[in-house]
Amino acid sequence: MKKVLTIAGSDCSGGAGIQADLKTFSAHGVYGMSVITAVTAQNTQGVFxxxxxxxxxxAKQIExxxxxxxxxxxxxxxVSQVQTIEVISEQLRRYKPQTIVVDPVMVSKSGYHLLNPExxxxxxxELLPLAMIVTPNIPExxxxxxxxINTLKQMEEASKAIYQMGAKNVLLKGGHLEDDSTDILYDGREFSYFSTSRIATKNTHxxxxTLSSALTANLALGYHLNEAVSRAKEYITTAIQHSLAIGKGVGPTHHFYELYKKAGLIE
Structure with missing residues (x-):
C-alpha cells in the first residue's frame, strides 16, 4: 500500500484541511498520515x-x-507562519521525498486570511522549488x-509567472471564473486544459x-501527471456533485460517494 503524508492545518468541522486530506487518501486506497501545522476553530460558516x-x-512530527x-x-x-514554512522546507530537503504537491492555502472562502502576509x-x-506541482486557485x-486574473489567457500568463518561481509544474484552478470550471496545467513547455461544467451548489467547503490530496494520491499510485490531474479532477467533480448539506453555511463535499454507492449505502 502506498503511504501519503499531508502537512496542513486541522479543520474541526471535518470538511477541509487534515480531515479532508485523510478522507481523500482513504477514498483512493492509500495509507494517510498527517503533520498538523495549526489547529483551527472553523465550521461551514467560517474560520474563527x-x-x-x-x-x-x-519538526518532530515530520521526523x-x-x-x-x-x-x-x-x-x-x-502553513501560516514563516517559521512553519522554514522548518517544513528544512525537513523535506533532509528527507527528499520525490513527490511533493503544494496547495498554497492563503484565504478561506469566508475571507479569513489563513496565510500570514509576511x-x-x-x-x-522555500516551498515552490521543492514542489513537483503547485495548485493555486485564482485568488491565490x-x-x-x-x-x-479574469480570463483563460490571464490564467496562462499567471501560470507562466508561477512556474518561474520554481515549481516544476503549475495547476491553476479556474473555479472562480464565471464560465465553466477550467483548470490549466503548465509544465514549462505546454498547457493542458481540464474542463467541467459548473455545478450549481453552495456546498464546496x-x-x-480535496483536489490537491486526490492529486497527491494519484501521483503516489504511479499515474503520470496529466492522468493524475484528470483523475483528481474527476474525483472532486463527483464529490461536489454529491456534496453534503451539512451545517448552516457552505457544506462539505462527499469524499466517499463512490465507495458508499458500491457498498449499497446510497442509491
Missing part, C-alpha cells in the same frame, strides 16, 4: 480562530514519520503574481484541499 503548532513539534515509514507522496496545505514570500522562496494566484 487559529492556533499555530510550534516549530519544534512540527517521526520519515524515520519510520516510507513516504510515497507529500501534500502541503495550510509568510507569502517565504512560501514562494493573484496574490502570488500580483496580477488580475474543502474543495481545494
Amino acid at each position: 480562530a487559529v492556533q499555530d503548532i510550534s516549530r519544534d513539534v512540527i 517521526a514519520i520519515f524515520e519510520d515509514i516510507e513516504v510515497d507522496g507529500v501534500k502541503i496545505g495550510m 509568510a507569502e514570500s517565504t512560501l514562494i522562496k 494566484a493573484e496574490v502570488m503574481t500580483k496580477m488580475s 474543502g474543495t481545494g484541499c
Whole structure:
C-alpha cells in the first residue's frame, strides 16, 4: 500500500484541511498520515480562530514519520507562519521525498486570511522549488503574481509567472471564473486544459484541499501527471456533485460517494 503524508492545518468541522486530506487518501486506497501545522476553530460558516503548532513539534512530527515509514507522496496545505514554512522546507530537503504537491492555502472562502502576509514570500522562496506541482486557485494566484486574473489567457500568463518561481509544474484552478470550471496545467513547455461544467451548489467547503490530496494520491499510485490531474479532477467533480448539506453555511463535499454507492449505502 502506498503511504501519503499531508502537512496542513486541522479543520474541526471535518470538511477541509487534515480531515479532508485523510478522507481523500482513504477514498483512493492509500495509507494517510498527517503533520498538523495549526489547529483551527472553523465550521461551514467560517474560520474563527487559529492556533499555530510550534516549530519544534512540527519538526518532530515530520521526523517521526520519515524515520519510520516510507513516504510515497507529500501534500502541503495550510502553513501560516514563516517559521512553519522554514522548518517544513528544512525537513523535506533532509528527507527528499520525490513527490511533493503544494496547495498554497492563503484565504478561506469566508475571507479569513489563513496565510500570514509576511509568510507569502517565504512560501514562494522555500516551498515552490521543492514542489513537483503547485495548485493555486485564482485568488491565490493573484496574490502570488500580483496580477488580475479574469480570463483563460490571464490564467496562462499567471501560470507562466508561477512556474518561474520554481515549481516544476503549475495547476491553476479556474473555479472562480464565471464560465465553466477550467483548470490549466503548465509544465514549462505546454498547457493542458481540464474542463467541467459548473455545478450549481453552495456546498464546496474543502474543495481545494480535496483536489490537491486526490492529486497527491494519484501521483503516489504511479499515474503520470496529466492522468493524475484528470483523475483528481474527476474525483472532486463527483464529490461536489454529491456534496453534503451539512451545517448552516457552505457544506462539505462527499469524499466517499463512490465507495458508499458500491457498498449499497446510497442509491
